[in-house]
Each structure stands twice: as C-alpha cells, then as structure tokens.
Amino acid sequence: MDHKSNIWEGITAISTALLVLTAIGALGLACSQIEEARDEARIVHLQETVQQFSTPPVSDSLRLLASKRIDQKQKVLLPLSPDDAPEEMYDLMNFFETMGLLTERGYLNERDVWHEFGYWLFPFYADARPVLEKEQREDSVMFSNFSRLMGALDQLENKNGGKLNHPSTDDLYSFYNSEVSEPPGRHQRKSTKRRKELLK
Numbered sequence: 001m002d003h004k005s006n007i008w009e010g011i012t013a014i015s016t017a018l019l020v021l022t023a024i025g026a027l028g029l030a031c032s033q034i035e036e037a038r039d040e041a042r043i044v045h046l047q048e049t050v051q052q053f054s055t056p057p058v059s060d061s062l063r064l065l066a067s068k069r070i071d072q073k074q075k076v077l078l079p080l081s082p083d084d085a086p087e088e089m090y091d092l093m094n095f096f097e098t099m100g101l102l103t104e105r106g107y108l109n110e111r112d113v114w115h116e117f118g119y120w121l122f123p124f125y126a127d128a129r130p131v132l133e134k135e136q137r138e139d140s141v142m143f144s145n146f147s148r149l150m151g152a153l154d155q156l157e158n159k160n161g162g163k164l165n166h167p168s169t170d171d172l173y174s175f176y177n178s179e180v181s182e183p184p185g186r187h188q189r190k191s192t193k194r195r196k197e198l199l200k
C-alpha cells in the first residue's frame with residue numbers, strides 16, 4: 001500500500017512540476033510577445049514623430065526660426081533675448097516637450113531619439129537654453145520633459161564619444177544656415193554619414 005502511495009505521490013509531483021514548467025514557459029512566451037509588441041509600437045511612434053518633424057508645420061517652424069537667428073550677410077548668429085524669443089522657437093520647444101513626454105512614458109526609446117534627432121536637438125537646445133531657463137525660473141514644470149530628455153541624450157552623446165552636445169557659436173550659425181536653405185514645406189533628414197562627419 002505504501003509502495004503504491006509513493007508511486008502516486010511521485011507521479012503527482014512530476015505532473016505538478018510539469019505544469020509549473022509549462023506555466024513558466026507560457027509566461028515567458030507571453031512576456032516575450034508583449035515586449036515584441038512594445039518594440040513594434042515604439043517603432044511606429046518613432047516613424048510618426050520623424051514624419052511630423054520632417055513636414056509642416058514643424059519643418060516650417062525650424063526653417064523660419066533659422067532665418068530669424070542668423071545674419072547670412074555677416075555670417076553670424078544673432079543675439080537672442082529670452083524675453084523676446086521668436087514664436088517658432090516656442091513651437092519647437094513644445095514639439096520637443098511632447099517628444100520628451102513620449103520618451104518618459106516609454107512610447108519612444110531614448111537611444112532611437114538620440115540617433116534620429118540628435119543632429120537637430122543638440123544645437124537647438126544649446127541656442128534655446130536661455131529661454132528654457134527663463135521659463136523654468138517662472139515655473140519649474142515648464143518644458144521639464146524636454147530638459148529631462150536632453151539630460152539623457154547628453155549622457156548618450158558622451159558615452160558614444162560624440163561632440164554635438166557642445167556646439168560653438170559658429171556651429172550654431174552653420175546649423176541654422178543649413179536649415180535656411182531647405183525648400184519651404186520640406187525638411188531633409190540628415191543621413192547617418194552626415195552625423196558621423198559631425199562626430200569627428
């Protein structure tokens with residue numbers, strides 16, 4: 001009797017173990033599928049954000065801002081008054097604030113944002129920083145997601161040996177000058193090759 005009982009107990013233990021392993025395997029598969037779905041969703045959000053940035057009204061805001069920030073005849077960056085910043089600068093700060101929020105919520109990946117938008121984000125942030133700091137002195141919540149995003153991207157740029165996060169005044173002039181030349185209503189996406197050149 002005890003022998004049969006031991007056999008059944010062994011069978012029960014094995015069955016339980018198999019059920020547990022099956023459940024663990026199913027859970028692992030479900031987690032993997034969920035993560036894959038999240039990755040796919042992030043890619044979709046990234047593509048949508050790239051499209052928004054590359055087309056009006058955002059692309060027009062960047063081109064118009066560029067035309068207001070430089071003197072092409074003198075080839076210099078014009079002074080910026082934080083109390084009288086161009087409207088287009090606020091348009092772009094609002095766009096990047098939303099980008100920062102999407103990144104904070106996990107809809108965008110920080111490294112993807114760094115790779116796709118770093119060329120524009122670093123010089124724009126450097127130029128707009130006095131305006132951001134003015135707004136945040138009055139209300140610390142203003143553009144906080146944008147600032148948080150730039151802190152993360154700054155670390156990525158340093159980690160990867162980049163130099164875009166420390167633009168000089170001449171760099172800012174060159175950046176805006178290249179944006180002024182963009183045809184109205186169209187924003188050309190800079191290639192990875194161009195980014196590599198800037199990192200040298």
